[in-house]
Amino acid sequence: MSDALSTEAGGFLLAIPGVADDFILFADGQWQTRPNGTARLSVYVQRASSIDRDFFIELLFSGRIDPGTAGYPPAGAPVTTMLPAAYAPIGPVDPQNFAYYTQVTGTMTGLRAYEGARIDVSNAGNVQIGMGANNKNVNSGLSADLTLTVVQAPAALNLAPTGVASLRIDFAQQLTSCATHVDSDPALRGNTDRLAFDLGGVADDYVFLPEGSLVEANDGTATLTAVFKRQSDYQDQWQLQLTLGQRVDPGDASYPPTGFPVQQLVPGAYATLGGAIDTDQWRYYTQVTGVLTGTGDNAGGEVQLTATDGVQVGVGAGQGNVFFGLYGDLQASLSQQPTANNLTLTGSAHLHASLATNCILPEPNVLTGDAQTVETVTGTRLQFTGTDLGFVELGAIGPNIFGTDERDWLSGFVRIVDHDTLQVSIPQGLPGAVYPLRFLNRTRASNQLSITLQEPTALTMQTEPDRTIGEDQHWITHAGTPAVPSIALVCVSFSTAPSVASGIVSLQIGNQFQSLLVVGAAPQDPVSNVSVVTLPNVSPVLHGTTIYSQTALLGQPSFPLLPSNVTTTTY
Numbered sequence: 001m002s003d004a005l006s007t008e009a010g011g012f013l014l015a016i017p018g019v020a021d022d023f024i025l026f027a028d029g030q031w032q033t034r035p036n037g038t039a040r041l042s043v044y045v046q047r048a049s050s051i052d053r054d055f056f057i058e059l060l061f062s063g064r065i066d067p068g069t070a071g072y073p074p075a076g077a078p079v080t081t082m083l084p085a086a087y088a089p090i091g092p093v094d095p096q097n098f099a100y101y102t103q104v105t106g107t108m109t110g111l112r113a114y115e116g117a118r119i120d121v122s123n124a125g126n127v128q129i130g131m132g133a134n135n136k137n138v139n140s141g142l143s144a145d146l147t148l149t150v151v152q153a154p155a156a157l158n159l160a161p162t163g164v165a166s167l168r169i170d171f172a173q174q175l176t177s178c179a180t181h182v183d184s185d186p187a188l189r190g191n192t193d194r195l196a197f198d199l200g201g202v203a204d205d206y207v208f209l210p211e212g213s214l215v216e217a218n219d220g221t222a223t224l225t226a227v228f229k230r231q232s233d234y235q236d237q238w239q240l241q242l243t244l245g246q247r248v249d250p251g252d253a254s255y256p257p258t259g260f261p262v263q264q265l266v267p268g269a270y271a272t273l274g275g276a277i278d279t280d281q282w283r284y285y286t287q288v289t290g291v292l293t294g295t296g297d298n299a300g301g302e303v304q305l306t307a308t309d310g311v312q313v314g315v316g317a318g319q320g321n322v323f324f325g326l327y328g329d330l331q332a333s334l335s336q337q338p339t340a341n342n343l344t345l346t347g348s349a350h351l352h353a354s355l356a357t358n359c360i361l362p363e364p365n366v367l368t369g370d371a372q373t374v375e376t377v378t379g380t381r382l383q384f385t386g387t388d389l390g391f392v393e394l395g396a397i398g399p400n401i402f403g404t405d406e407r408d409w410l411s412g413f414v415r416i417v418d419h420d421t422l423q424v425s426i427p428q429g430l431p432g433a434v435y436p437l438r439f440l441n442r443t444r445a446s447n448q449l450s451i452t453l454q455e456p457t458a459l460t461m462q463t464e465p466d467r468t469i470g471e472d473q474h475w476i477t478h479a480g481t482p483a484v485p486s487i488a489l490v491c492v493s494f495s496t497a498p499s500v501a502s503g504i505v506s507l508q509i510g511n512q513f514q515s516l517l518v519v520g521a522a523p524q525d526p527v528s529n530v531s532v533v534t535l536p537n538v539s540p541v542l543h544g545t546t547i548y549s550q551t552a553l554l555g556q557p558s559f560p561l562l563p564s565n566v567t568t569t570t571y
Contacts, residue, residue: 013169014045014057016148018162022048023055025357030281030314031142031171032250037064039101041169042281042315044111044324044356051360051443052112053157055119056276056315056322059106061127066099074100077126079143081135093132101127104144109276110154111322117154122147124164134168142169177355179212179226182320183362188265195320197228197240199292199303199332200347205231207419209390211359211442212240214326216313220247222285224326224353227295231390231419235296238303242290242351244311249283257286259309262327264319277316286310288328294338301338305330305349318352326353362388364439364446373452376432377460377478377530379567382424383417384439384449390419391441397451398435400427409464410474410532414439426453428462428476429530455529457481461488461551461564467571469543473535477551477564479524486524486555488531492517492547496566505561509548521554542571 014023029043039061046054065072078095080087088094104127110117127144134141144167153159181196198204212226222244230236248257261279263270271278288311294301311328318325332349354360369384395402395414402412412427422439432455439446461477477488491507493499499510510516520533551564 012048013043013167014055015166016161017164018160020047020049020053024048026051026054029169030283031169032281034251038062039064040281041106042278050113053114054111055108055114055117056111057106057108057121058278059104059121061101061104063102064099065102067097072100073098074102074126078128078133079125079135082132086132086138091132092138095130095132098128098130098133101129104146108148110159113157114154114159115156116152117150117159118152119159119161120149120151122149134170136168137170140171142171143167174218175216177214177216177324177357178359179214179224179326179353179355180208180359180361182318182323182325182352182354184320185322188269188322189320190266193320194231195318195350195352197226197349197351199238199345199349201345202343203230203232203236206236206238207231207390208353209234210393211361212353214353214355221245222247224290228292229296229390233297234390234416234418237296237298238292238294238301240290240292242288242305244285245287246310247283247285250280255284256282257284257310260284260312261317262312262319262329265316269316269322276322279314279316282312282314282317284310284312288330290330292332294341297341298338298343299340300336301334301341301343302336303345303349304333304335307331308348311351313355318354320352321354324355326355327351359442361391361441361443363444364388364392364441366439366446366449369449372437372450373454374426375456375460375478376430376453376528377428377456377462377476378426379462379465381415382426383421384424385421386446387420388441389422389439390416392416392422392439392446393442394440395424396436396438396440397427397430397453398433400430400435402427407468407471410476426451428474429478429525429528429532431455431528455481459551459553459562459564461490461549461567463549463567463569465567465569467538467542467569469538469540469571471538473538473569475520475533475535475549475551477522477531477533477553478529479531479553479555481529484555486531486553487521488524488533489521489552489554489561490519490533490549491552492519492549494545494547496548503560505552505559505563507550507552507563508566509550538571544571546570 015021023045026044026046041059104123106121108119124145124147146165184193197206206228209229216222224242226240269275288307290305292303308329328351330349366386370382415423437449437451463475475490493509495511495515497511499507499513522531552561
């Protein structure tokens with residue numbers, strides 16, 4: 001990322017003229033220096049504007065020249081494109097401390113939309129490394145100009161670089177990756193299993209919901225936090241807190257540690273037989289401790305976790321595909337039974353994760369649903385079934401977006417029932433029309449359905465069925481069709497005894513007006529034909545009570561006032 005001292009645009013890791021200038025880090029990148037003066041970079045990148053266009057990049061750097069050695073600095077070095085204020089003696093960057101690599105070789109392998117692509121990489125100049133060397137900021141980083149030669153084009157896209165590519169790297173002191181399930185590649189594992197977490201004797205279909213987080217520090221420690229829910233039973237939930245230590249990297253004396261690498265894919269997936277997965281680049285954490293804390297049906301439960309051998313991290317390490325991931329075989333012991341459950345643990349627990357800066361989730365697919373016609377003011381929830389619906393976080397009816405907050409009744413919400421089922425409470429009071437309906441997770445949108453919102457033919461009022469102290473309450477009234485200009489008077493009462501004034505109004509609540517309160521009035525919106533009355537910040541005095549609500553509609557003629565249906569709200 002560029003700072004104020006840079007003259008280059010920020011935000012990219014790789015720019016390829018003629019292809020795209022917005023490639024960013026997709027998953028973990030690994031930079032390794034070796035005692036023989038070489039270095040290795042392995043990294044996943046994706047387009048910021050098209051997350052399905054990805055490359056896996058492997059580069060070998062050689063011909064290192066350090067300050068004080070013969071040939072320092074090499075011809076054409078240093079390249080200093082930041083503002084003069086960035087450099088010594090004014091600024092913190094001293095190019096005399098840069099190191100250089102004079103040779104680069106490697107490959108870029110296309111993934112997803114770039115599947116099938118292979119690009120050979122060489123350097124178009126010196127590679128410089130050091131504080132401020134990336135020409136984007138004053139952090140430790142790397143800058144390289146690369147020549148790309150397309151050996152094989154992707155099957156579906158044209159790929160034709162028109163100039164020298166720019167590689168700019170900021171070496172992080174701490175790396176945070178999102179963690180989610182591993183979707184198995186059948187060509188590499190022999191099945192399409194979704195791998196995340198299994199707990200021996202309990203269940204093997206836990207998934208990350210929402211995505212977890214792996215934070216790796218440069219002191220050799222890391223922390224993984226996550227929430228696991230069973231795909232088949234969303235009330236079977238655990239919160240994970242895992243602490244990792246004693247990191248072992250390539251080149252360390254104890255590398256690889258005993259018991260590693262664990263290789264569960266077909267032999268041809270690994271570099272020793274020509275595959276893309278090089279286990280010599282994996283890293284390991286050999287000290288692992290953690291705890292599962294039960295939630296949902298597992299509330300009150302606690303499971304202690306320790307590593308059988310440790311945890312492996314790297315390209316293909318998740319045991320399902322060629323993407324960056326994590327795997328560990330864990331010993332699990334029940335330290336406290338859930339309050340409402342009796343669990344028996346047998347065998348080990350297994351942890352799989354895909355790691356990335358932005359998790360890629362499967363596309364939600366809606367197969368069936370309730371009748372696609374519903375009134376614009378309604379208390380009805382629609383139910384839909386399909387696949388991979390558990391990752392959904394948003395719904396959209398036309399341009400109207402709603403989330404998963406079930407307290408947001410007015411704006412609508414989507415409720416995840418289980419991995420294949422969701423319910424929708426539509427946004428209240430939209431104009432009657434036919435709308436496209438879609439569901440979205442963090443990275444993907446579902447197939448599109450069609451829903452018809454139909455304006456009520458009779459006077460209709462709805463409000464939240466329950467409220468907690470401090471929340472707002474909303475009453476929304478549709479005057480019915482044909483629409484006539486009107487004002488909605490919202491009345492509430494603790495009594496269901498009627499209130500009648502001949503020729504004026506006849507209500508089903510209020511105990512002959514002795515327990516009747518008008519909480520507000522609102523005119524009818526000319527577009528949606530609804531009136532909305534809001535009571536902000538429900539008072540604590542209502543706690544533990546139930547009130548009944550009814551609208552009295554003032555229209556033409558003025559009297560008698562037309563009564564709506566009665567609704568009930570508990571506090």
